[in-house]
Amino acid sequence: xxxxxxxxxxxxxxxxxxxLVVTRRNVVQSAIFLITALLATAGIFLELHAEFLFIVQVxxxxxxxxxxxxxxxxxxxxxxxxxxxxxNRQWWLGLLLALVVGAELTIAIAIGRxxxxxxxxxxxxxxxPSTQLVGKVLFSEYMLPFEIASxxxxxxxxxxxxxxxxxx
Amino acid sequence: xxxxxxxxxxxxxxxxxxxxxxxxxxPLVAGYIVLMERKVMADMQARLGPMRVGPHGLLQPIADxxxxxxxxxxxxxxxxxxxxxxxxxxxVTAAMLAMSALAIGPWxxxxxxxxxxxxxxxxxxxxxxxxxLGGWSSNSHYSLLGALRSAAQLVSYETxxxxxxxxxxxxxxxxxxxxxxxxxxxxxxxxxxVTPVGFFVYIVASIAETNRAPFDLPEAESExxxxxxxxxxxxxxxxxxxxxxxxxxxxxxxxxxxxxGGWLRxxxxxxxxxxxxxxxxxxxxxxxxxxxxxxPKQPVKVQSLFMMAVGLLFVVVAIVLAVPLIxxxxxxxxxxxxxxxxxxxxxxxxxxxxxxxxxLRFTFPRYRFDQLMRLGWQFLIPLSIVNVMGxxxxxxxxxxxxxxxxxxxxxxxxxxxxxxGWLGWESEKKDKEHVFVGxx
Amino acid sequence: xxxxxxxxxxxxxxxxxxxxGVVTRRNVIIILMSIELMLNAVxxxxxxxxxxxxxxxxxxxxxxxxxxxxxxxxxGLGIIIAFFRxxxxxxxxxxDLLKW
Numbered sequence: 001x002x003x004x005x006x007x008x009x010x011x012x013x014x015x016x017x018x019x020l021v022v023t024r025r026n027v028v029q030s031a032i033f034l035i036t037a038l039l040a041t042a043g044i045f046l047e048l049h050a051e052f053l054f055i056v057q058v059x060x061x062x063x064x065x066x067x068x069x070x071x072x073x074x075x076x077x078x079x080x081x082x083x084x085x086x087x088n089r090q091w092w093l094g095l096l097l098a099l100v101v102g103a104e105l106t107i108a109i110a111i112g113r114x115x116x117x118x119x120x121x122x123x124x125x126x127x128x129p130s131t132q133l134v135g136k137v138l139f140s141e142y143m144l145p146f147e148i149a150s151x152x153x154x155x156x157x158x159x160x161x162x163x164x165x166x167x168x
Numbered sequence: 169x170x171x172x173x174x175x176x177x178x179x180x181x182x183x184x185x186x187x188x189x190x191x192x193x194x195p196l197v198a199g200y201i202v203l204m205e206r207k208v209m210a211d212m213q214a215r216l217g218p219m220r221v222g223p224h225g226l227l228q229p230i231a232d233x234x235x236x237x238x239x240x241x242x243x244x245x246x247x248x249x250x251x252x253x254x255x256x257x258x259x260v261t262a263a264m265l266a267m268s269a270l271a272i273g274p275w276x277x278x279x280x281x282x283x284x285x286x287x288x289x290x291x292x293x294x295x296x297x298x299x300x301l302g303g304w305s306s307n308s309h310y311s312l313l314g315a316l317r318s319a320a321q322l323v324s325y326e327t328x329x330x331x332x333x334x335x336x337x338x339x340x341x342x343x344x345x346x347x348x349x350x351x352x353x354x355x356x357x358x359x360x361x362v363t364p365v366g367f368f369v370y371i372v373a374s375i376a377e378t379n380r381a382p383f384d385l386p387e388a389e390s391e392x393x394x395x396x397x398x399x400x401x402x403x404x405x406x407x408x409x410x411x412x413x414x415x416x417x418x419x420x421x422x423x424x425x426x427x428x429g430g431w432l433r434x435x436x437x438x439x440x441x442x443x444x445x446x447x448x449x450x451x452x453x454x455x456x457x458x459x460x461x462x463x464p465k466q467p468v469k470v471q472s473l474f475m476m477a478v479g480l481l482f483v484v485v486a487i488v489l490a491v492p493l494i495x496x497x498x499x500x501x502x503x504x505x506x507x508x509x510x511x512x513x514x515x516x517x518x519x520x521x522x523x524x525x526x527x528l529r530f531t532f533p534r535y536r537f538d539q540l541m542r543l544g545w546q547f548l549i550p551l552s553i554v555n556v557m558g559x560x561x562x563x564x565x566x567x568x569x570x571x572x573x574x575x576x577x578x579x580x581x582x583x584x585x586x587x588x589g590w591l592g593w594e595s596e597k598k599d600k601e602h603v604f605v606g607x608x
Numbered sequence: 609x610x611x612x613x614x615x616x617x618x619x620x621x622x623x624x625x626x627x628x629g630v631v632t633r634r635n636v637i638i639i640l641m642s643i644e645l646m647l648n649a650v651x652x653x654x655x656x657x658x659x660x661x662x663x664x665x666x667x668x669x670x671x672x673x674x675x676x677x678x679x680x681x682x683x684g685l686g687i688i689i690a691f692f693r694x695x696x697x698x699x700x701x702x703x704d705l706l707k708w
Contacts, residue, residue, distance in 0.1 A: 021645065022629035022645075058294065061678075068682060127664065137665050
């Protein structure tokens with residue numbers, strides 16, 4: 001029962017924060033609500049017994065990527081954008097199509113719920129201790145993607161520094 | 169469903185009580201750390217510090233807190249009021265939340281997470297938002313620049329601190345704070361002695377993490393007025409201050425848990441040093457005796473009574489600490505000794521670490537911001553990465569090739585020190601080259 | 609015990625909100641933030657299925673996705689800063705130099 005309270009609380013927080021991210025006029029408020037949505041997602045990870053992923057989400061996403069966003073928002077003068085039109089001209093078409101995609105996915109989940117074996121999840125002890133299991137998988141089966149991800153991060157670092165320089 | 173809820177509350181009442189104690193006691197503790205800092209500053213400057221408010225200034229924090237509470241609450245005109253109100257709360261919440269995964273003794277731990285240490289590092293990373301949003305919402309140039317500088321410094325040194333922690337974690341093999349101390353007890357040596365380079369990197373990085381001198385450019389009074397705290401006055405400023413001192417306690421606790429043996433007595437395994445078990449009570453008795461000695465010399469009668477009460481308190485604590493040393497009590501309640509003495513040793517080590525912070529503050533001049541960033545990125549981060557590689561190499565030498573502890577770790581420490589010397593020499597050279605701060 | 613379909617539904621809702629953000633808003637920074645929302649929704653799905661099966665492979669892949677999101681946010685914000693320096697605008701509609 002505690003499971004359910006935690007899940008519904010974090011799910012509601014995530015959905016409300018996500019809606020507020022997309023609809024606020026002030027970009028700083030959008031960023032703050034995105035931080036809340038990311039922390040709610042971290043809560044969902046914790047509820048799924050993925051402790052390592054919970055803390056990686058908090059450190060990297062909420063504590064790293066969002067700090068980057070907030071830095072950029074504060075360095076760029078956004079006063080002009082408060083008075084512009086927020087939504088583009090074909091917003092109704094975009095909304096309609098997104099809702100159609102959402103409806104498709106809902107129907108897929110609802111129908112497939114009984115056909116796929118979405119039954120009892122594995123016992124929580126199968127995922128303990130989370131850090132060691134993730135480490136084992138990451139360094140044995142997924143070693144090549146791990147190395148490629150490190151090269152990707154190097155390229156992204158160089159790219160970001162070059163893009164933001166005043167004179168190359 | 170109500171029965172379920174009641175069962176749940178009963179099962180978590182111990183962590184709940186511990187959490188309430190921390191939230192209630194921590195502001196007081198932070199206030200007394202401020203008093204300690206003023207006394208230590210005075211001692212190093214050959215004067216006496218606050219002596220007037222209580223006997224020896226012991227009631228100074230309470231007077232300061234009252235003053236801050238009754239000050240006028242000024243909010244800048246164009247400031248974003250919601251974020252202005254909210255930013256100090258983020259800092260304080262992050263700092264207090266980080267205290268929840270710490271194991272202050274074998275008894276006192278709010279939440280035993282199996283990713284405990286990483287949790288504390290991550291929640292401290294969330295405290296950066298309090299600084300950035302506070303500086304931005306003040307609608308003032310000084311605040312924004314100070315906030316961005318402070319956040320840049322925190323992010324840079326957080327990487328170095330994290331890698332230094334990884335060096336210690338490799339030996340411990342676990343992220344849970346309780347199990348790290350138990351690993352040190354099994355290993356026999358504190359991890360700070362096994363990876364001294366990692367410990368050194370962590371000390372320097374933690375000073376920068378808490379914005380303490382010599383890395384306190386963002387809040388130095390002669391630089392950017394007070395940085396991100398410029399427009400905050402009264403109780404809001406007190407919240408930021410509380411967050412900063414709580415961060416100091418958290419960082420000291422991480423260092424104590426990982427590098428200084430947690431709640432273990434020095435030489436915990438050797439029976440020859442069992443006389444050290446009497447040190448806690450003797451120390452408390454000594455402090456109590458000093459209070460009784462100074463009590464008649466106070467200028468005001470009330471102050472001498474207060475001093476005698478403080479002395480009595482210390483004597484009572486000394487008696488409580490001496491109780492588990494009686495063999496009869498030790499057989500009856502075997503958990504009493506590690507619990508009480510463990511908490512004492514932990515708090516003593518945290519206090520010593522904070523004293524070293526204050527010592528460094530009053531000794532060294534301040535780093536300029538570009539020197540600060542160069543130290544972080546070009547010295548500490550490469551050094552901490554080399555330290556991780558060195559510790560890994562030492563563990564391979566020790567576990568797979570069968571070398572002893574001392575040769576394996578000694579060799580890798582020497583190699584890491586050689587790399588550190590080279591890195592330091594390189595960054596000194598660069599500092600002398602760049603007299604002007606050119607275009608990036 | 610929460611059925612896995614609840615998590616899938618939550619992921620779907622977050623993904624749809626992210627899609628609405630990307631196709632509807634004009635400000636590029638908000639578009640980038642909506643992309644982060646979509647990546648998070650995918651992460652929730654992955655971790656829910658990983659819990660269902662009982663292996664940690666979903667967690668490892670979610671870590672890769674977080675790494676990717678960091679790289680993409682860094683480069684994307686660098687591009688936005690470079691563009692803003694030249695054109696003083698943050699609206700996607702006005703970034704039309706390559707249009708004929």
